Amino acid sequence: MTLDALSRLLHALADPARLRLLALCRRGELSVNELTTASGMSQPRVSRHLRILVEAAALRRFREAHWVYYRLSGEGEPARLVQEVLAGLDAADDALRADARRLDEVLAARAREARAAAGGDSEAALPPAAWARLEQATREVAHTALSATGYGELLDIGTGAGRMLRLLGPDARRAIGVDTSRPARLAARNALRDAGLAHCSVRDADMYALPFGRASFDTVVMARVLTGAQQPWEATREAARVLRPGGHLLVMDLLPDGMPVEAWCRSLHDWLGDAGLQLAHEERLALPRGTAVIGLTRAPEAAERAA
Numbered sequence: 001m002t003l004d005a006l007s008r009l010l011h012a013l014a015d016p017a018r019l020r021l022l023a024l025c026r027r028g029e030l031s032v033n034e035l036t037t038a039s040g041m042s043q044p045r046v047s048r049h050l051r052i053l054v055e056a057a058a059l060r061r062f063r064e065a066h067w068v069y070y071r072l073s074g075e076g077e078p079a080r081l082v083q084e085v086l087a088g089l090d091a092a093d094d095a096l097r098a099d100a101r102r103l104d105e106v107l108a109a110r111a112r113e114a115r116a117a118a119g120g121d122s123e124a125a126l127p128p129a130a131w132a133r134l135e136q137a138t139r140e141v142a143h144t145a146l147s148a149t150g151y152g153e154l155l156d157i158g159t160g161a162g163r164m165l166r167l168l169g170p171d172a173r174r175a176i177g178v179d180t181s182r183p184a185r186l187a188a189r190n191a192l193r194d195a196g197l198a199h200c201s202v203r204d205a206d207m208y209a210l211p212f213g214r215a216s217f218d219t220v221v222m223a224r225v226l227t228g229a230q231q232p233w234e235a236t237r238e239a240a241r242v243l244r245p246g247g248h249l250l251v252m253d254l255l256p257d258g259m260p261v262e263a264w265c266r267s268l269h270d271w272l273g274d275a276g277l278q279l280a281h282e283e284r285l286a287l288p289r290g291t292a293v294i295g296l297t298r299a300p301e302a303a304e305r306a307a
């Protein structure tokens with residue numbers, strides 16, 4: 001770090017109020033309103049402190065429609081120093097304990113809002129035992145190909161309540177889930193917080209126009225996405241665009257009873273082929289109410305593309 005950058009960071013950390021905000025953000029992504037309620041400070045004061053923390057690279061800021069969220073910076077020397085400082089805080093401190101109690105109430109309200117807006121359990125497509133079988137099969141397919149290299153930087157398209165982030169996120173260096181549904185994003189943030197996956201985050205994004213540059217991710221996941229997509233071929237091309245050379249696209253979908261499995265799988269091969277990808281592994285799993293299809297592709301290396 002340069003002298004100026006280190007001075008800004010040390011100045012940002014040398015304030016009890018800002019340390020309290022950092023300690024709250026250690027629990028996951030939080031909006032300005034959530035931080036204001038949890039800290040008991042006024043919103044102008046919170047916003048001022050957050051600006052200083054962002055300028056010092058202690059926090060990252062991002063916007064979702066009318067909401068602004070903050071999270072701890074995940075990489076680099078500033079992130080390492082912030083983590084060391086937070087590790088030295090006394091969890092029994094009265095102010096920190098009061099903040100934690102208020103944050104518990106904030107997050108409980110967030111969970112209630114997500115459930116109410118979703119109108120029920122969005123994961124009710126399968127019984128719990130069937131979900132467990134499907135998750136195990138999906139993880140085994142991914143792990144067989146990626147156990148040596150890991151998932152690297154992972155993107156979960158159509159993350160929903162964050163089920164794939166919880167399943168694969170622990171083995172990723174960094175993971176982002178995208179979804180256009182705000183209730184789904186709220187539920188995913190709660191799930192990631194409960195799982196302690198601070199390196200996983202959630203964003204508002206359209207799968208047909210992802211806000212990421214070409215070749216941004218080592219692993220891309222599309223789980224329960226393509227069967228419901230109006231233009232699955234376009235979604236597949238966009239997923240391939242952000243996939244790095246040598247990276248992997250993992251597809252998992254549930255085909256309800258009555259949907260022709262063979263015809264759908266042929267379509268999947270066509271969509272992947274149009275995107276410059278080839279299915280390296282395909283697995284089918286009979287489940288209550290339908291069939292699960294799990295597919296894994298590998299993007300060509302730069303040299304392979306040139307050849």
